[in-house]
Amino acid sequence: MIKNKNIRILLIGELIAGFGLWLGIIGDLAFMQDKVPSDFHKSLILAVGILAGIALGPLAGKAVDQMKKKTIMLYAGVGRLISTGFMLIAIETSSIAWMIAFLVSINIAAAFYFPALQAAIPLVTVKSKLVKINGLHMNISTLSRIAGTAAAGIFLTMMSLTMLYVIAGIAYAVLLILTLQLKIDERAEEIEQVPHEENEHRGFMNVFPIIKEHPAIIPTMLLTLAPLLFIGGFNLIIINVSEILDDPAVKGWLYTIEGVAFILGTLFVRRYDHSMPAKSLFIFAMLIGLSQLMLIYVVYAPVALLSFALFGFAVGSFFPLATTMFQTTIPAPYHGRFFSFRGMLDDFIYQFILIVTGLLLDTLALQQMMLGYGLLSVVLAFGYLVKVSGMRISGA
Numbered sequence: 297m298i299k300n301k302n303i304r305i306l307l308i309g310e311l312i313a314g315f316g317l318w319l320g321i322i323g324d325l326a327f328m329q330d331k332v333p334s335d336f337h338k339s340l341i342l343a344v345g346i347l348a349g350i351a352l353g354p355l356a357g358k359a360v361d362q363m364k365k366k367t368i369m370l371y372a373g374v375g376r377l378i379s380t381g382f383m384l385i386a387i388e389t390s391s392i393a394w395m396i397a398f399l400v401s402i403n404i405a406a407a408f409y410f411p412a413l414q415a416a417i418p419l420v421t422v423k424s425k426l427v428k429i430n431g432l433h434m435n436i437s438t439l440s441r442i443a444g445t446a447a448a449g450i451f452l453t454m455m456s457l458t459m460l461y462v463i464a465g466i467a468y469a470v471l472l473i474l475t476l477q478l479k480i481d482e483r484a485e486e487i488e489q490v491p492h493e494e495n496e497h498r499g500f501m502n503v504f505p506i507i508k509e510h511p512a513i514i515p516t517m518l519l520t521l522a523p524l525l526f527i528g529g530f531n532l533i534i535i536n537v538s539e540i541l542d543d544p545a546v547k548g549w550l551y552t553i554e555g556v557a558f559i560l561g562t563l564f565v566r567r568y569d570h571s572m573p574a575k576s577l578f579i580f581a582m583l584i585g586l587s588q589l590m591l592i593y594v595v596y597a598p599v600a601l602l603s604f605a606l607f608g609f610a611v612g613s614f615f616p617l618a619t620t621m622f623q624t625t626i627p628a629p630y631h632g633r634f635f636s637f638r639g640m641l642d643d644f645i646y647q648f649i650l651i652v653t654g655l656l657l658d659t660l661a662l663q664q665m666m667l668g669y670g671l672l673s674v675v676l677a678f679g680y681l682v683k684v685s686g687m688r689i690s691g692a
Contacts, residue, residue, distance in 0.1 A: 300420060302478055303429065306417070306433070307433060307436045309474045311443075312470050313468065314437050315444045315467050316468050317440070318443075319448050319460055320380075322460075323452075323461055324395070324399075335535075335653075336651075338654060339532065339650045339654025340654070341392065343651050345399025348399075348400040349403035349639070352408070356407045356408045356411055357635070360411045361633055365412040365480055366478045369408075369409055369475050369478070370472065370476065373409075373468060375402075376402060378401060379402040379405060380398075380461055380465035380468060387457050388458070415628075416480055417623070418631070419628075430616040435558075435559045448460060503633040503634050512621070515679075515683040516618055516622070520618060522673035523584050523614060525588065526588055526607055526669065528650050529653025532654060532657060533591075533657075533666075550600070555608060556608070557607070564609070564612075565616050580610045580613045581610075581614065581677035582677045583607075584611060584614065587604070591603050591662065591666040
């Protein structure tokens with residue numbers, strides 16, 4: 297796989313983009329921590345950007361299926377650079393409005409970039425390698441998060457917030473240059489697989505009959521709510537854990553431990569038996585629920601650290617299997633619209649969970665919230681197992 301130039305570019309690009317992204321995320325939190333005291337208000341501000349990504353989802357899906365994936369990724373790269381400029385203005389003027397402009401533009405870029413990336417991966421590797429490449433891609437993403445959060449913490453003690461975003465902008469510029477080197481063979485045969493009338497009117501809604509033809513898709517998409525319950529409010533949860541433990545340094549440990557465990561999970565799933573993907577997804581979803589329930593005992597630092605480690609391992613195993621199942625089940629000509637639809641759905645759920653998490657953290661204890669999230673994840677896991685029992689599901 298590593299000998300494949302396109303894969304190398306995608307992986308190195310993900311490392312650089314993720315590094316810049318997480319510099320920006322930590323910068324956003326630092327900016328809001330100084331100017332927005334309420335967790336609920338923080339969640340509302342973050343949700344505005346996500347809503348913009350959802351609104352552009354249908355257009356993004358059609359564009360990915362009708363245009364070259366490389367072209368979409370290049371346009372998204374330019375959008376990232378422009379958005380970084382908005383954040384520099386926000387810092388200079390101490391303006392929440394300009395920060396919102398940054399969040400809106402960066403999420404619009406992501407709404408186009410990630411469906412294009414997911415649709416490009418099957419085009420640059422063989423089907424039998426998809427689990428490995430998806431796992432490796434997620435490893436790189438996690439490494440970039442570890443490096444980005446660690447570097448951001450160090451940079452903020454050494455330099456201004458402005459310089460942090462300048463470095464993020466440089467990372468995005470390097471990604472743009474790398475993307476120019478991609479050579480993806482988007483063959484005409486893929487277009488010919490689509491009926492002629494749809495070829496002329498390749499609407500976003502055409503993906504829904506395809507989803508209905510594969511009954512395992514919807515239950516699997518619903519099951520992804522289990523990790524999203526944690527991921528949606530991840531940054532707010534980490535801030536609250538550090539406040540409960542009265543240890544600001546624990547934030548770095550939680551990000552690092554979860555990230556390292558995530559990598560171990562993706563390495564584990566590459567060697568895991570893929571003959572029963574439904575059972576595997578159920579097991580990893582149950583582990584996600586257990587990790588959430590463990591935060592009932594968040595006052596004990598070792599338990600909190602172990603909870604994040606278990607969550608990272610389970611999610612690192614869960615997502616490569618789920619992504620591979622989507623890629624191998626949905627026909628290639630519909631990948632752009634499907635992954636755009638999935639991204640819209642995830643973003644909507646993420647937005648809802650983000651707002652709910654902020655509200656619950658302002659009104660309830662973290663422990664009570666995580667008890668509810670954990671029980672819901674367990675219910676989702678058992679519901680999924682009952683729904684897909686007996687179905688033939690592609691996972692490798």
